[in-house]
Amino acid sequence: MSDHEHEHHGHDHGHDQGGEPRWKYDGVRVIKGDQLDPNTAQTPGMFRQAAINHARVGAQKIWAGTVAIEPDAKTGVHHHGALESVIYVVSGKARMRWGERLEFVAEAGPGDFIFVPPYVPHQEINADPANPLQCVLVRSDNEAVVVNITDVDPVEKPEAVYWVDPIHKDPAG
Template sequence: MHSDPHHPHDHDHDHPSPSDGAPRWKHDGVQVIAGDRLDPNTAQTPGMFRQAAINHARVGAQKIWAGTVAIEPDAKTGVHHHGALESVIFVVRGRARMRWGERLEFVAEAGPGDFIYVPPYVPHQEINASPDQPLECVLVRSDNEAVVVNITDIEPVERPETVLWIDPIHRP
């Protein structure tokens, strides 16, 4: 109970009650989104299946987006960034490879239980590092807006071990 006599606090006064008399936060408070009730009506990339769990349309979220992505073996995104948004990727199953930088010159991998942080404006590419297993992740972004800025003037380069060298005479 609030004990400041200058600011008495009635727990219902800031929360108008719906017609059943219950405090508004009873109906507009915590929400559980069942894993089998995710919304596929979100941006899709070939070889990937994204589903929204938390966004403005579903739960009224103002400053966050969360969902899942399933990435087919060997699939990858084009090079892109998410503007001012911050992103977190949690790897549930499989092996993720992230390339980033102005020429995708940096690479890191993550496995089940690992978190990946992608800062604002960082050009990056998400890759399923497995040739035969799907990659399943949870995504969280710092805003509801689906900001994706595709970068077409970077030629994505695969990891060096996949192409040891290129014979200049016998180029593919």
């Protein structure tokens, strides 16, 4: 196994037994696009894959991965607590609605970045009824935080089947 393929598991991030700094072996990591981890919260209409997280590379303060959203799919209204999120649109057409009544709207296309500040109520929408939306998602923490907001009547109604999983709870209870 060459040095660039060398992996250590279960070691601390200080020094190894030889007294050498851990970064000599566990420094920069490359996660190949065909080796993303689908073992993350999944929801109907959306497929997430983790690239960078604590389990895969020991990341302490960041999560990054991809998300593919089916044509015309929409989330319910939610926010991500104290987390900051960045979405990079690879292909497709994203629509974001936000505000206390989702009164604000913006759209993004390939090459555009979307920043979602902490605690902002929002709704994520694939604005294309025929093509999937492919994005790269980066969050400011490894812990997935989603707070569903059920007392807002969204301008764009979510799918009849809500995205329900450990992150996105069923708004009906």
